[in-house]
Amino acid sequence: AQSVTQPDIHITVSEGASLELRCNYSYGATPYLFWYVQSPGQGLQLLLKYFSGDTLVQGIKGFEAEFKRSQSSFNLRKPSVHWSDAAEYFCAVALYGGATNKLIFGTGTLLAVQP
Amino acid sequence: SAVISQKPSRDICQRGTSLTIQCQVDSQVTMMFWYRQQPGQSLTLIATANQGSEATYESGFVIDKFPISRPNLTFSTLTVSNMSPEDSSIYLCSVEGLAGATYNEQFFGPGTRLTVL
Numbered sequence: 001a002q003s004v005t006q007p008d009i010h011i012t013v014s015e016g017a018s019l020e021l022r023c024n025y026s027y028g029a030t031p032y033l034f035w036y037v038q039s040p041g042q043g044l045q046l047l048l049k050y051f052s053g054d055t056l057v058q059g060i061k062g063f064e065a066e067f068k069r070s071q072s073s074f075n076l077r078k079p080s081v082h083w084s085d086a087a088e089y090f091c092a093v094a095l096y097g098g099a100t101n102k103l104i105f106g107t108g109t110l111l112a113v114q115p
Numbered sequence: 116s117a118v119i120s121q122k123p124s125r126d127i128c129q130r131g132t133s134l135t136i137q138c139q140v141d142s143q144v145t146m147m148f149w150y151r152q153q154p155g156q157s158l159t160l161i162a163t164a165n166q167g168s169e170a171t172y173e174s175g176f177v178i179d180k181f182p183i184s185r186p187n188l189t190f191s192t193l194t195v196s197n198m199s200p201e202d203s204s205i206y207l208c209s210v211e212g213l214a215g216a217t218y219n220e221q222f223f224g225p226g227t228r229l230t231v232l
Binding site for chain 2: 034036042044045049102103105106107108
């Protein structure tokens with residue numbers, strides 16, 4: 001069955017440090033992959049997406065992600081974290097076709113940023 | 116991108132009652148979805164709201180508990196019926212098919228935080 005795994009439930013980094021959030025997926029075909037961010041009390045905001053082509057995708061707020069088919073991974077990175085990046089991050093894979101286009105979400109990674 | 120609004124933003128309800136949540140988009144969209152996010156958990160798709168026909172429900176969700184309407188291309192409602200404390204969650208609507216957006220790209224509303232006592 002299709003699934004998304006985010007192995008890190010909670011990560012703490014220092015402001016200015018680099019960040020990598022892990023995401024692994026299980027999907028039979030070429031996936032459509034997404035990263036969303038949810039700030040406290042807010043809805044989800046799309047950071048970036050991968051559909052095809054260049055495996056390194058750039059997103060908003062200085063984030064990037066790399067699709068590695070051999071590792072079934074789509075890890076999110078940022079070279080220098082800001083305090084405002086503290087939030088929960090969700091990786092998702094899209095299942096499409098038929099009557100429903102469904103997003104399957106990972107369990108999320110809660111990012112804390114310390115001064 | 117479009118503006119997606121939800122009403123109410125939060126509510127506290129008594130068990131046994133029902134609450135209807137509204138989702139409004141400021142432009143026409145092809146697809147609208149309803150998700151549930153239980154406390155400390157990820158998002159789970161409840162159903163796809165189909166314009167002019169019955170919603171398509173995911174496994175574990177039924178129309179009697181979560182009736183959905185979608186009268187046009189910009190508006191949908193989700194009702195949580197006969198509520199129990201286990202229904203306490205954030206309910207989010209999302210849309211797909213915005214003009215200029217990529218296929219299969221979903222945008223989310225701000226969510227409705229529901230607490231059932």
